[in-house]
Amino acid sequence: MTTTRFAPSPTGYLHIGNLRAALMNFMIARKAGGTFILRIDDTDPERSKEEYVDGIKQDLEWLGLTWDRIERQSLRLDRYQEAAQKLRDMGRFYEAFETPTELDLKRKKQLNMGRPPVYDRAALALSDDEKAKLRDERGPGVWRFKLDQERIEWTDGILGDISIDAASVSDPVLIRADGQILYTLASVVDDTEMGVTDVVRGSDHVTNTATQIQIIHALGGNVPNFAHHSLLTGPQGEALSKRLGTLSLRDLRAQGVEPMAVLSLMARLGSSDPIELRTDMADLIEGFDIHHFGSAPTKFDEKDLFPLTARVLQAKPLSEVAGAVAAAGVPDDKAEAFWLVARDNIATLAxxxxxxxxxxxxxxxxxxxxDRTFIAEAMTLLPDAPYDETTWSTWTAAxxxxxxxKGKGLFMPLRKAVTGLERGPEMAQLMPLLQVIRAKG
Structure with missing residues (x-):
């Protein structure tokens, strides 16, 4: 059975970049009738916060990305320790003691010699006595996975055939000196034990995927179908990384962006399929194909969400927005007429x-x-409120x-005098809602 997962860290609120992975994994699972797991990557006790766990759930629920089950990595630490011990017993896990400064000096030396800045595996040459001495002096070391220095190959769902020489990659640190289990190990153990079949994540994870494939093999697991989506840039191709905090899903929601506007854009952005506003999730899922996405950086402009939001709102009946209409102060007896007039003239419900x-x-x-003399004369011909659907045509004729x-010279000055605007709703529809016209005096 197809099983996918979304594994956010609760160290902040979800942003638009996180959503790509969440949405793609969700749609793969739903299209196949499979399972979508929400897996909270909370192995870092210092940075993980429950408010962010709650925020992640709220954002996904707002978008309709429902999960079949939820997992917490903080409750699975014993499973990671068992896997770590298995790797030690196999001779694939070793302790290293270099300080960050020492590692930095090694990298600079390698670069100066024209070599790739890869960890030199000096720790493998340490004797037990030397390790004990280093532990006494520096405390526990980090634990690195010993890569088989061969080519790691897979067919990526988006990038195609990938081949990475493991000799060009440092042996990854899987456990920090303070004992914290890192994502690379925890994710492999979870994907293996939870039967994850498909993983979509950002292209910045490609090298990480290569090392994880070797860890999966070492632990006897099945390698999922990996796909790495392109990273988002700004509309001019600029990096979004510094702005992602301002593109959180909760902020977009607060600005009045509609869920289907976000989903319609993000489900097709960066693919060969056109971006079209969809009315429900089933339509989005039906047309989704991971193989239609490209590897080039994908431009994202949050301004594109507002025209889509406007179109979503235009299709809504009063029953779906009654709360917002009431919150705007509209009395119940005018709500239906008001919504029919206003919905084609708003960007958001605000x-x-x-x-x-x-x-x-x-x-x-x-x-x-x-136009002042013209308007003054016209206002003498306007009857007193209340107005009805015939008022505009009767008044303009008079x-x-x-x-x-006649024509624009007649209608435009009257519209501007009545509404203070050059454009807006059909005046015949708006007039019955107007209780005061200031130009009338």
Whole structure:
């Protein structure tokens, strides 16, 4: 059975970059009728916080990315220790004691000699007495996985055939000196024991995947189908890394972005398929194919989310937005008519309030100097409120008859005088909602 997972670290809120992996893994599982696991990578007790765990769940629920089960890596530490001991017994795990400064000097020396900056495995030559002495002087060392120095190959779901020479990669640290289990080991143990069949993650993990494949083989597991999606850039190709904090899903939600706008964009961005607004998750899943995605950096502009959000809102009936309409101050007896007028003229639901203020309190008239006499005469012909759906046509006909104006020269100055805006809803629909017209005096 197809099994995928999304494994965020609860060290911050989810951002738009995290969503790519979450959404792709979710859609692979759902399209195959398989299992989607939410796996909280909380092995770092200092940085992991429950508020972020709750935030991750809330963001996924907001988007409709439901999980079949949830796992906590902090509850599986014994499984990682067992795997570590198995690797020690196999001679594939060794303790190393270099300080960060010493490692940095080694890297600089290798680079100066034109060699790749790869850990030189000096720790493998240490005797038991030398290790004991170093532990007394420096405390426990880190634990590194000993790679077989051969080519590691796999067919990536997005990048195609990948071949990495393990000799060009440092033996990865799997356990820190303070005993913390690192992601590389924990993820392999979890993927193996949870039967994960497909893994989609960022292209910055490619080298990490190569080392994990060897660890999987060493522990007797099955290698999942790996796919590495491209990384997001800004609209001009600039790195997004410094801005991801401002592109958190909770911030986008607070700005009024609709879930289907986010999903419709992110489910196709970077693929050969067109970005089209979908009405539900089933439509998105049906057309999803991981092989349609490319390796080139993918440009993302959060501004693209707002036209999509506007289109989502235009299709909604009052019943789905009644709370927002009421929160804007619209009375129940006007809610239906107001929503039909406002929904085609908002970017987010937050815009509803300004339209209701216009209806309730009127707008500051926008009158050009050359139109002042015309508007003054026109306002004498406007009947008193309440207005109805015939008011606009009756009034403009009377103004045309009295002034001789027609077309844009008639309608635009009247719209601007009544609404203070050059564009907006059909005036015939808006007039019945207007309780005050300031230009009338």
């Amino acid at each position: 815009d509803l309030e300004q339209w209701w203020v216009l209806c309730r309190d009127g707008a500051e008239p926008l009158i050009a100097d050359e 103004v045309k008859e009295a002034t001789g104006r």
